[in-house]
Every structure is written in structure tokens, then in C-alpha cells.
Amino acid sequence: MAKILEGIRVFDLTIAAVGPWATKLLGAMGADVIKVEAPGGDRLSHMVPPTIKGNSVLYISANHNKRMIELDLKKEADRAIALKIIEQSDVFVQNMRPGAVERLGLGYEVVAKVNPRMIYVAASAYGRTGPMAGEAGIDPTVQSFCGWCGITGPDHGRGEIYRHLAHLDLTTATTITQAVLQALIARERTGRGQRIEIEMLTAAMALQTTRLAEYFATGEQPAPLGSAAAATAPHQAFECQDQRYIAIGVERDEQWPGFCRALKLDELISDQRFATNPQRVAHRVELASMLAERFKTKPVAWWTIRLNHEQVPCGPFLTFAELRNHPQVLANGHIVEIDTPHWGSMHVDGLPWKFEGTPAGPIRAGGKPGEHAAEILAELGIVDDRGAGGSK
Amino acid sequence: MSNAGSLDGFRVLDFTQGLCGPFCTMQLGDGGAEVIKVEPPAGDFARRMGPPFIGGESAVFLSLNRNKKSVVIDLESASGREMAARMAREADVVVEDFGPGGATTRGLDYAQLRAANPKLIYCSITPFGEEGPLRHLPGSELVVQAMAEYSASLGRIGDPPVRVGADIASLNTGTFAAQAILGGLFHRLRSGEGQRVAVSEFGALLHMRGIMWSSLSDPDDWYGFHLDHYIKPPDYGYQTKNGSFYFILRRGNSEDWDRLVMELGMEEALADSRFDDYGRAATSIGRHATEVKPIWEKAFAKRTREELVDLVKSIGGDAVPIMEYPELLAHPQVAALEVVAEIDHPTAGRLKTIRPVARLSDTPNSIRLAPPTLGQHTDEILRATGLTQGG
Numbered sequence: 001m002a003k004i005l006e007g008i009r010v011f012d013l014t015i016a017a018v019g020p021w022a023t024k025l026l027g028a029m030g031a032d033v034i035k036v037e038a039p040g041g042d043r044l045s046h047m048v049p050p051t052i053k054g055n056s057v058l059y060i061s062a063n064h065n066k067r068m069i070e071l072d073l074k075k076e077a078d079r080a081i082a083l084k085i086i087e088q089s090d091v092f093v094q095n096m097r098p099g100a101v102e103r104l105g106l107g108y109e110v111v112a113k114v115n116p117r118m119i120y121v122a123a124s125a126y127g128r129t130g131p132m133a134g135e136a137g138i139d140p141t142v143q144s145f146c147g148w149c150g151i152t153g154p155d156h157g158r159g160e161i162y163r164h165l166a167h168l169d170l171t172t173a174t175t176i177t178q179a180v181l182q183a184l185i186a187r188e189r190t191g192r193g194q195r196i197e198i199e200m201l202t203a204a205m206a207l208q209t210t211r212l213a214e215y216f217a218t219g220e221q222p223a224p225l226g227s228a229a230a231a232t233a234p235h236q237a238f239e240c241q242d243q244r245y246i247a248i249g250v251e252r253d254e255q256w257p258g259f260c261r262a263l264k265l266d267e268l269i270s271d272q273r274f275a276t277n278p279q280r281v282a283h284r285v286e287l288a289s290m291l292a293e294r295f296k297t298k299p300v301a302w303w304t305i306r307l308n309h310e311q312v313p314c315g316p317f318l319t320f321a322e323l324r325n326h327p328q329v330l331a332n333g334h335i336v337e338i339d340t341p342h343w344g345s346m347h348v349d350g351l352p353w354k355f356e357g358t359p360a361g362p363i364r365a366g367g368k369p370g371e372h373a374a375e376i377l378a379e380l381g382i383v384d385d386r387g388a389g390g391s392k
Numbered sequence: 393m394s395n396a397g398s399l400d401g402f403r404v405l406d407f408t409q410g411l412c413g414p415f416c417t418m419q420l421g422d423g424g425a426e427v428i429k430v431e432p433p434a435g436d437f438a439r440r441m442g443p444p445f446i447g448g449e450s451a452v453f454l455s456l457n458r459n460k461k462s463v464v465i466d467l468e469s470a471s472g473r474e475m476a477a478r479m480a481r482e483a484d485v486v487v488e489d490f491g492p493g494g495a496t497t498r499g500l501d502y503a504q505l506r507a508a509n510p511k512l513i514y515c516s517i518t519p520f521g522e523e524g525p526l527r528h529l530p531g532s533e534l535v536v537q538a539m540a541e542y543s544a545s546l547g548r549i550g551d552p553p554v555r556v557g558a559d560i561a562s563l564n565t566g567t568f569a570a571q572a573i574l575g576g577l578f579h580r581l582r583s584g585e586g587q588r589v590a591v592s593e594f595g596a597l598l599h600m601r602g603i604m605w606s607s608l609s610d611p612d613d614w615y616g617f618h619l620d621h622y623i624k625p626p627d628y629g630y631q632t633k634n635g636s637f638y639f640i641l642r643r644g645n646s647e648d649w650d651r652l653v654m655e656l657g658m659e660e661a662l663a664d665s666r667f668d669d670y671g672r673a674a675t676s677i678g679r680h681a682t683e684v685k686p687i688w689e690k691a692f693a694k695r696t697r698e699e700l701v702d703l704v705k706s707i708g709g710d711a712v713p714i715m716e717y718p719e720l721l722a723h724p725q726v727a728a729l730e731v732v733a734e735i736d737h738p739t740a741g742r743l744k745t746i747r748p749v750a751r752l753s754d755t756p757n758s759i760r761l762a763p764p765t766l767g768q769h770t771d772e773i774l775r776a777t778g779l780t781q782g783g
Contacts, residue, residue, distance in 0.1 A: 002583065004575040017603075029575055049616030050607045057611070057618060061603045130728025135705075136642075140676060141712045144629055144638035150716035151557030153626070154547060159716070160628055161638075162556055163621030164545040165677065170600050171560075174567045179750035181574035182423050186398035186755040188581040194754035202731050202749045205720075208558045209746045210411065213455035215717040216744040217444035222717070227534060227543070227553045231441040231452045235534055237553045245553050247539075249532020251410060252437045277440045313519075313532035315539045317553055320608050323541060323598070331524030334598040335605050346609040349602020352595055353572040354522075357587030358579055 003030020004358050008184065011082075011089040012036060012066065013106065016045050016138065017166060018123055018200065019095035020062035021173035026091065026180060027065030028351055028360050034085060034376055035066045037369050038073070046369075052343045055368070058166075060343060063366035069377075070370035073104045077386045082106070084382045086114050090187075091180055093121040097136050098128035108195045118193040119183040123176055127199040137200055139165040146204035151211050153224030160224075172203040233280040234259070234287055237317070238295035246300045249313040253277055258310030262303070263294050340365035397424020398755040402577065404428065405483040406460065407467075407476075407500070409436040411533070411559050412593060413489045413517050414456040415566030420485070420573065421459025422748040422757040428483075428773055429460040430476060432467065435766040447740035454743055454763045458735060462764035463773045473499045479777055481508045485573055489517040492528050502588040511586040513576035517569050521592040531593055536561035540597035545621045565596035617677050624682060629714045631689050632697045639704045639711035640675050648707035655703065656691040675709070737762040 005026055010033040012023040020035070027033040040046075045059040052060065071078040086092065092111055094101050101107055101122070108120050122128075125137025143149055143161050146168070150159040179196045187193060205212065214222050214230060227247065228236035235249040250259050253276055260268045268274055268290075273283045280287055295303060300316055307314040318326070324347060329335050333350040340346050343365065351360050377384050402425040406417040414429075414436070421427040429436070441452040466472040477499055480486055486505060488495050495501040495516070502514040516522070519531025537543065537555050547554035572589035580586055598605075607618040614620065629636040641649075649670035653661050661667040664687075666680035673679045674688075692700055697713050704711035713719070720726060733747040748757035 002579070004579050025571070050611040050613065050619050051616075052606070052610055052612060054612065057607045057616075058603055061606045126725055127729050130725045132725045133728075136710055137712075138640070138710070141638055141640065141710050144636075144714040145712040145720070147715055147717050147720040148556075148558050149629075149714055152546065152554065153557075154551065154554055158626070158628055159714075160546060160554070160626040162542075162545055163617070163624055163627055164601060164604060165617045165621075166603050167556070167560065167600060171564060171567075174564065174571065175749045178419070178567060178571050178574060179752060181571060181578060182398040182750070182757075183752060183755070185574060185578050185581060186752070188578065190754070192754055194752055196753070197751040198749060199729060201725070202729055202747070205726075205731050206746045206749045207560065207563050209415075209455045209563070210452045210559050211557060212717065212721075212746060213451040214442075214444055215721075217446050217451035222557070224554070224557060227538075227555045229533060229555075230557075231443075231450070232532075235532060237534065237538065237555075239552070245538075247532075247535045247537075247553075249534050251441075251532050253440065255530075277437075278443055278445070281443060308529060311530055313530045313535045315531075315535040317538045317543055318541055319544065320541060320605065323539075324605070328520055328524035328526045328594070329598065331527075332521030332592065332595055334521065334592075334595045335602075344610055347605040349599040349605060350595060352568040352591060352599040353575070354590040355572065355575060355579075355587060356589065357576075357585055 002358050004355060004360065005029040005031035008032070008091065009089040010034065010091040010093065011086050013092070013094040013101065015095060017058060017062050017169040018172045019093050019176070020045070021170050022176035023066065023093050024062055024064050025174070025177040028363065030360070031091070033066040035063060035068050035366065036082060036085070037068065037070050039070045040369065052346070055343065060365065061348065064348065064363050066366040067372035067376055068367045068369055069373040073106065079105060081377070081382055081384065083114055085380060086111055086118070088380055089115065089118065090184070091119045091121070093123070093176065095123040098122070098124050098134045112193065116193055117187060117191070119180055119187065119196065120193065121176055121180060121196045121198065123172060123198045125200045127197070127201070139167070139169045142168050142200045142204055146201055146208070148204065148208055151208070151222050151224060155226035155228065156223050168200060168204045171207050172198065172200045175203045228284070228288070231281065232277055233284045234291055236288065238292055240295050240300045240303060241297060242299035244300045245317055246295065246303050247315050247317065248307065251313070255312050259307070259312045262306035262310045262312060263291070265294060336363060338363055338365065342368060396755055397758060398752060399423035399425040402426070402484040403482060404485040404487065405480055406430065407486070407488040407490065408517065409489070410438050411452070411456060411562035412565045413487055413569070414438065415563050416517070416569035416573070417460065417487055418456055418458060419567070419570045419748070422759065424755070424758070425485070427460040428479070429457065429462045429764065430465050431462055431766060433464055439766065446743070447737070449737070449740045449763070454737065454740060455745060457763035458745060458759055459761050460764055461761070461769035461773060462767055463770045464767035467498050476500060477505065480505045480512070482777060483509070483512065484577070485513045485515065487515045487517070487569065487573070491518065491530065506586065509586070511580055511584065513573055513580060513586055514588045515569055515573050516588070516590040517565065518590070518592045520594045522590055533559050533561045536593045536597055540594060540601060542597065546626070548626055549623070561593045561597050564600055565591055565593045568596050615679060630685065630692055632692045632700055633695055635697045636714040637697045637700055637711055638676055638714055639709055640677055641670055641672050641707070641709040643708040646670065652703065652707050658687065658691050661687065733759055735759055735762050738765055
């Protein structure tokens with residue numbers, strides 16, 4: 001069956017996580033993604049631990065559904081090969097520091113001249129204007145800068161960093177993927193390629209748009225609220241009798257009576273202090289203390305049964321050990337186990353979308369640096385006259 | 393001509409409420425699509441999220457609904473359902489989050505709409521996915537974060553759970569939904585075929601933590617920030633005389649490193665093996681970061697955050713202040729990138745909003761319409777589609 005991006009070739013000059021994850025998603029939609037790395041591979045992601053059989057998991061994970069070639073773009077012969085691949089590509093993605101790709105002679109103007117239909121993405125941490133233009137950034141530095149630590153932490157406590165250092169990297173990546181799809185649609189209609197610029201900082205702020213809106217409205221820094229939501233209530237975690245926590249979320253007014261019934265607190269349904277969401281938010285502290293007392297009287301399982309029965313959102317705090325075998329995860333392929341050529345069997349993120357007419361995937365591992373060079377050059381009809389073994 | 397958006401001419405019929413679907417369709421609107429937001433008579437429930445409210449409108453709602461037109465249609469009535477189905481015939485995209493069976497009972501499922509509009513791209517958004525034992529259950533931002541293990545990377549073991557303060561389950565899923573729709577439209581342009589696409593919030597967040605599932609498959613050692621965040625204490629960056637900052641050293645040489653250590657009065661670090669390799673394993677993401685943090689902070693206590701940021705940068709490292717919103721929004725870099733845009737709203741006045749992220753040189757994203765008041769465009773849209781309320 002046809003794939004969404006069948007016949008679309010991506011010249012992938014990305015490093016670390018932001019760029020690679022974006023092109024990985026294009027690969028999962030069926031694009032032919034050719035990852036071009038300097039000899040020895042993408043140094044940054046190769047040194048990030050943990051490793052599996054000596055290879056960085058970040059590298060393995062961010063490069064599914066790609067083919068690997070090494071080119072030393074500082075050498076004329078290798079650059080000539082790159083330009084031949086570029087001639088036959090549709091999308092060019094790079095996330096080097098602003099200025100770096102121009103020094104390699106592959107800035108937008110050069111690439112667009114070789115291939116005017118090229119969709120060219122330049123992603124960076126802070127963009128190419130302003131006092132921080134050209135500065136490098138990685139997930140935790142952008143986390144620190146972009147304000148989101150200030151809204152995350154214990155209730156009215158100190159703001160903290162999200163310690164799985166990838167969420168803003170991957171958020172930026174998904175923005176790139178989306179923009180490439182927009183530009184492919186545009187090209188289908190106009191015949192023209194174009195340049196796309198994306199900054200991690202802007203992507204990170206867009207991800208906080210609902211929280212920044214609160215600040216714009218009040219002029220006051222929103223405090224961390226532990227597990228609680230700012231604009232809906234009750235929407236937080238409560239400790240239960242078994243000393244485990246349950247997450248509950250009443251986001252809609254029509255969920256409130258059912259929630260009260262599930263907790264056998266029917267008298268709250270008609271309590272004017274809690275009649276609407278804005279009132280519950282205004283009285284969040286007194287409401288939470290009443291509910292905290294109630295939840296402690298029965299275990300998580302009991303409340304889950306009752307809240308499910310009333311169609312009120314609730315769930316446990318799961319761990320990977322539970323998730324990897326969870327029937328919901330397995331049924332939807334949210335996490336899948338694949339065989340890889342070099343690293344054994346591995347759990348990987350499932351596809352984030354389902355296309356019923358043109359299924360995405362399957363997910364397959366990428367490879368080691370340079371692994372597919374001969375195959376790629378043969379397929380593209382590019383003669384490698386650099387001597388045996390290609391780039392050294 | 394060069395100012396046309398990439399999605400100009402596409403019409404999106406949006407039945408979603410809350411955060412996730414509206415964030416998706418706002419991005420389609422940013423691209424130039426005409427987004428018709430179909431609301432029940434009581435309005436999208438996000439209109440009641442808050443306080444804060446501005447001019448009677450929820451700040452959360454306002455942040456997710458620019459570039460849309462609001463039409464009130466009561467889908468609980470047969471005439472309302474008929475009207476919606478007729479509008480779907482003229483749509484390129486339908487987005488719904490009715491939940492399992494919800495679209496079918498309203499006469500708006502894919503099979504029903506495709507019959508009259510075979511080129512339609514139909515997107516369903518669910519909390520947990522369309523298969524499996526939880527497919528019938530409702531979700532919420534926190535519930536999805538909790539089930540996707542997000543709290544395991546925050547707070548302290550044994551303490552009450554902490555969520556990510558941003559609405560990531562909703563907004564990251566909204567972006568995946570936009571991707572799915574764009575993918576569908578691209579395929580339609582090339583093949584003429586419509587299709588149904590779907591995303592889930594649980595699936596989206598489990599995707600976003602994917603590096604960890606692989607890290608946990610068969611790691612060579614229990615080391616690295618895709619593993620040890622589980623057992624690390626909360627990370628606040630590094631305290632200085634006047635606030636916190638964060639720094640790493642990816643580059644550098646011996647001379648620069650020695651200079652940093654001398655300037656900070658940390659000569660003892662030169663003989664401390666945890667600071668080997670120009671201190672790389674001793675800075676924020678290094679193997680010894682947690683244990684040597686007090687050594688750094690003792691030296692940092694005498695200096696300001698700004699001095700330290702400059703000092704680290706001067707030796708080739710990356711350093712940034714840890715900022716909250718007031719400082720961030722006053723920062724010249726945010727101004728230089730024009731991250732904050734403004735738009736006039738009929739009742740809420742001049743609104744600030746975060747601009748579309750991607751800057752496309754030939755078919756730019758744009759902000760054209762303020763978030764609508766409830767039913768603001770009902771007459772206009774129904775007249776344009778030859779429909780009248782109750783008919």
C-alpha cells in the first residue's frame with residue numbers, strides 16, 4: 001500500500017535529537033531519509049549515555065527508518081557527492097548552530113540553486129537574530145531559559161527541571177515535521193520549494209501557550225501546583241488508602257456530579273461553592289482538602305472502579321515495567337518491540353498517528369554510521385570516485 | 393501571491409473542545425485554512441477554564457482558538473446534526489474528539505461523511521487510543537501524564553507526584569493530529585484519495601518518552617540522563633548570588649578549563665578526578681553532577697548569574713539563566729524573535745499570543761482572526777453554506 005511520503009527523499013544533515021527525530025517521523029511516513037554524517041558519525045549523539053552494545057541509545061532511537069552515509073563535507077569530492085544527493089532530494093533538514101552549515105557551503109542559497117524545489121529547514125536553539133543568535137542549546141538549557149521550570153514543581157514549591165532531557169527537543173522536532181508537511185503541500189500547489197526556520201525557544205514557548213496566557217491575563221508568575229492543574233478543578237493526584245496515588249481530572253462541568261457520586265459525596269453536587277469550574281478553581285484549596293480526606297479511605301482500585309463507572313477521568317501512576325505489558329499499550333502499539341540488526345530486541349516508541357488509508361511504518365532500526373553508503377550511491381546513480389571505501 | 397498560506401483554500405470543520413483538538417486546528421488555521429469551530433449552545437468547555445478570564449473570556453480558551461470562526465450548532469437535535477452533516481460535505485477536513493461511538497450517534501462518523509465526500513480527511517482524537525480495554529474511558533491532562541510515567545522524572549521519590557506544568561498531553565497530541573491531517577492532505581493532493589487518520593494523547597506522550605523505552609531495553613550500564621533521572625533528586629540548576637543558572641561544557645580545552653577553575657577559586661577541582669576531561673562529567677548532565685554540585689555552588693555564591701553565564705560562555709560552554717515568565721518575556725531574545733504577537737479581540741481587548749512556531753519563507757503562517765466569541769460567525773457561515781438555523 002502507498003505511503004504518505006512515498007517518493008520523497010530527505011537529505012538529513014541533522015545532529016543530536018531535534019533534527020534527527022523530525023526526519024525519523026518523515027521516515028516513518030515513508031520518506032527515503034538519507035542521514036549524512038561527518039566521518040565517525042554525529043559526535044554529539046554518539047557520546048550521550050546510556051549505550052546498548054556500545055552505541056548511544058539516543059542515536060539509535062532518533063534514527064529509525066533512515067539510511068546512513070558518511071561524507072566529509074570539508075572535502076571537495078565528498079561535497080560533490082552531497083550536491084548530487086541534494087539534486088535528487090525534496091527536503092533538506094539541518095540543525096547546526098546558525099552559520100555552521102554556511103561554512104560547509106550548504107546554506108539555503110547554495111542548496112536552492114542546485115535544487116529550486118527544495119524544502120530547506122534550518123532549526124536552531126535561539127535563532128539567527130538577537131543577542132543570542134548563533135548560540136547552541138540543548139534540551140536542559142532551553143528548559144532553563146524558556147520559563148517552563150517555573151511552573152513545574154511541588155505545590156507552591158521550587159520550580160524544577162524535567163529530568164528526562166528530551167521533551168523540548170522532541171517538541172521542536174514535531175514542529176519541524178509539521179512544517180515540512182505544510183511546505184510539501186504548498187509545493188504540490190505552487191511548484192516552489194522554500195526555506196523554513198524554527199527555533200527551540202519558540203517551540204518551547206508555544207508548548208506553554210495555555211500557561212503563558214494565564215500570565216498575560218494576570219501579570220503574575222503562575223506558581224507550581226504539584227500535580228494540580230491551574231485552570232480546572234479538581235484536577236490533581238490524591239493519595240489513597242494503599243498509599244498509592246490516583247490522578248483524577250474533572251475538566252468539564254458535566255463530569256462533576258458523577259465525580260461526587262463516585263466519591264459518595266453527593267451533597268457537593270448542589271454546593272454553590274463548587275457548582276461551576278471557575279468556582280471550583282476559586283475554592284480549590286478547601287475542595288482539595290475535603291477530597292484528600294475522602295480518597296484516603298479506600299485504595300486506588302476502588303476509586304478507579306467507581307470513577308470509571310461514572311465516566312470521570314482517572315488513572316494510576318504507571319511505570320515502564322507496567323507499561324511495557326499493558327494491554328492498552330500493546331493493543332495500540334504505543335510502545336513496540338522490534339528486532340534490530342546490531343542491538344538485539346528493543347522497545348521503541350510506537351507511531352504517534354494512524355493513517356487508515358496509507359499506513360505508516362513499520363518501524364525499523366536505522367544503522368551504524370556509513371552503513372548504507374554503497375547502496376545509496378548505487379541507487380542514486382552516483383559514481384564514487386574517491387577510491388575504495390569512500391570517505392576516510 | 394507570495395503571501396498565501398500553505399493551507400489557503402482548505403476548509404476544516406472542527407468539532408473538538410478543550411485543549412488538544414483546538415490546538416491542532418489553530419495550527420491549521422495559522423497555515424491559512426478556514427477553520428469552522430462548531431460549538432454546542434453552551435460553548436466549548438474550555439470557555440469555562442479559569443480564572444483568569446479577560447473580558448469574560450477564558451485566557452486558556454483565547455490561547456488556543458485564533459484563526460477560527462465559531463458556529464453554534466446543537467448536535468443533540470436532529471436538525472443540528474443534519475446541518476453539521478451538510479457542512480461536512482463542503483469540508484476538506486473534519487476533526488472530532490466525540491469519543492468512542494460519539495461520532496456515529498451524531499451521524500458524523502467517517503463512514504457516514506465519506507459517502508457524500510470521498511476526498512474528506514477525517515481525524516479522530518482520543519485519550520487512550522481506539523483499541524484496547526481503556527478505549528471507552530475519558531482522559532485528562534494529568535491522567536495521561538500520570539499513566540505515561542511523566543511524574544517519574546519530577547519531584548522526589550516518596551513525595552507527592554509532580555506533573556509537567558505545561559499542558560503537554562494535550563498540546564503535543566494536537567501537533568501530532570495536525571501532522572496526521574497534513575499527511576492526509578498531501579496524499580490527497582497526489583492521489584485524489586481521502587482517508588481517516590487518528591491520534592491519541594496516551595500514544596503521543598509514550599512516543600515522546602521513547603528514548604527511555606529503548607534505554608531500558610538492555611543498557612550497558614545504569615548511567616545517562618535517559619535512565620538516572622528516575623533516581624536523581626529534583627534539579628533546580630545552580631544557585632548563584634542572585635538566582636539560578638544552568639551550564640554544560642561540550643567543548644573546551646585545558647587552558648580555558650584551568651582559567652575557569654582559577655577564576656572561581658576552585659583549585660581543588662584540578663586534583664579531583666570527578667572534574668576530569670575539562671570538568672565535563674562534573675557539569676549539569678555529567679556522571680558526577682549531583683555529588684559535586686555543592687562544590688560548584690560554593691564558588692557560585694559569590695558571583696551573579698550574569699557573570700557566571702558570561703564566564704562559562706567565555707570558555708566555550710553553554711550557560712543560561714533559569715527564568716520565570718516576567719523575565720523571559722522581557723528578554724531581548726524573545727523580542728528579537730518576535731515570539732509574542734498581538735491581536736485585537738472584540739471583548740477581551742488587545743491580546744498577547746505566541747506566534748506560529750515555523751517561519752515558512754514562501755507560504756507563511758499568519759494570525760488573521762482573533763479567537764471568536766461564542767457563535768460569532770453563526771449567521772455568516774450558515775448563510776454562506778445556504779443553511780439556516782433550524783433548517
